[in-house]
Amino acid sequence: MMKWNTLKYLFKEGIVGLWKNRVMALASAGTIVLCLLILGMSYSIGTNIEYILKQIEIKFGITTYVKEDVSEERILALRSQIGSLPYVTKVDYISKEDALKAFSEGSKDDSIFNDFLKDNPLPASFEISVSGVEYQSQVVSELSKMPELEVKYLKNETNMFIKINQTISYISLVIISCLIIVGLLLMINTIKLTVYIRRKEINIMKYIGATDWFIRLPFLIEGLVIGLIGALVSILVIVLSYNWLSGVFTTNLMGMLNGLTLKDPSDIISALIPVCMGIGVSIGLIGSGMAMHKHLKV
Amino acid sequence: MIDLHNVSKTYSNGAIGLNSTNIRIEKGEFVFITGNSGSGKSTLLKLLLKEIEPSHGKIVINNKDVTKLSRRQIPYLRRDIGIVFQDFRLLPNKTVYENVAFAMQIVGASGREIRKNVPITLGLVGLARKARCYPDELSGGEQQRTALARAIVNNSPILIADEPTGNLDPATSWEIMNCLQDINKRGVTVVMATHEREIVNALKKRVIEITDGSVTRDMHEGGYDDEMEYSQIFV
Secondary structure, eight states: OOOHHHHHHHHHHHHHHHHHTHHHHHHHHHHHHHHHHHHHHHHHHHHHHHHHHHHHHHHHOEEEEEOTTOOHHHHHHHHHHHHTSTTEEEEEEEOHHHHHHHHHHHOSSOHHHHHHHHSOOOOOEEEEEESOGGGHHHHHHHHHTOTTEEEEOOHHHHHHHHHHHHHHHHHHHHHHHHHHHHHHHHHHHHHHHHHHHTHHHHHHHHHTTOOHHHHHHHHHHHHHHHHHHHHHHHHHHHHHHHHHHHHHHHHHSHHHHTTOOOOOHHHHHHHHHHHHHHHHHHHHHHHHHHHHHGGGOO | OEEEEEEEEEOTTSOEEEEEEEEEEOTTOEEEEEOOTTSSHHHHHHHHTTSSOOSEEEEEETTEEGGGOOGGGHHHHHTTEEEEOTTOOOOTTSOHHHHHHHHHHHTTOOHHHHHHHHHHHHHHTTOGGGTTOOGGGSOHHHHHHHHHHHHHTTOOSEEEEESTTTTSOHHHHHHHHHHHHHHHHTTOEEEEEOOOHHHHHHHOOEEEEEETTEEEEEETTOOSSOOGGGOOOOO
16 A cells, blocks of 8 residues: 555645646546547537427427317316326317417408408317427327317327437437547557656656556556546636527527527536546546556556 | 576577576675577566566576566566666656665555655665656766666665666766765675676676576686686686
């Protein structure tokens, strides 16, 4: 077991080494920052697409038309019945008149519209929101049991969205894994270069009787600190830019987004901090450990 | 102290480094290892430091069978052997003081021991005033004296010097030789590989000459070129 004195000394050596090789250290930290930034970016984009899709999914909802000649009372009863179904988050009743009003807003000049005014062919309907697109078919099968209703639901469209959603998660997973590997390789390379520059030093250490751990530890500490710096800088950049960008989006594109919102910055950041820290630190440690391996055989 | 029994070293390319060599060096001796380049001097020193493994034979240093040591034990063997090289091999980004203190850090010495021993050792080699200098601010002789201080600061019982004067002018070489003799007087066994005829001739120490991997001469109070017939062979 290493003595406390020695550990303290080696920790100091690591920090001093870092400062003396600061250009290389900066290059390595920069590599990690870039890697984590790309990771943070693809994560933010990915989760936001997912988040928006979820909102769209919920917006999609299920429309059920109420058959003609169903009484007002029955409609009210149906409404509370639908509202109590599992996974249903919201039920809106759109009467024949509401439907016509909504329809008329888009087509005032149309002559058909005047005919509609005399005899309204539009059915009354319920707009039902479900807590997740995956529960739609379940809710639909419940609704089909009610004879007064005619269910319309966009099976193909919802399936398509589920697919898009899955594809996006898979693609981002692949991109992120590739990035981690690239980051690790870059880290190994940069620490290898640091070790190479200091190979004489390592050689001397071996000759005067330094153990492998004595030689390895300062480099590991260097790697650790580089990884930490990389993680912290990238987190800072992600926090600042995400805050700024989400602000820009919500103020400027509110209309275009049609009520859709971006994920809250704190959600993204709280998920990214441990991931960036973990990846940064492990890239630093594993990279320097692997880079050291060859030069310890003296 | 150092015992080679029938040691041979054949390199993977077939070159013979040492051939059935028997050498015994007692505690406190001062021994010159002489021989032409490629004669096997370096092979001998590398074997002593367990940098390479012998093909045959047994090497005992300080009652430890070196050939049986595992990789993990090598650092502890090297702590018993101070070493000085022709090219000094100081850490360029550390001061004289730090270079010497470094050898003590490696063995886990306390801060207090380091603060006490390093200045004393620097005083012994005459570098007390240069403690804060970096190696590139020193003359060759001063750099070699720093390396000597580093080699003896842990009180290793053995000092191996691989052509320590090879890069130095004659006057400076003598400074180093005086240092080495002082160290030897303190009880340290000194094994020095060298080409320097004048030094060997002047000091009249034990001389082991190696030619083509074999010991061709081993005499006490020898000179560089003494004839075999005058030699006493110690095996």
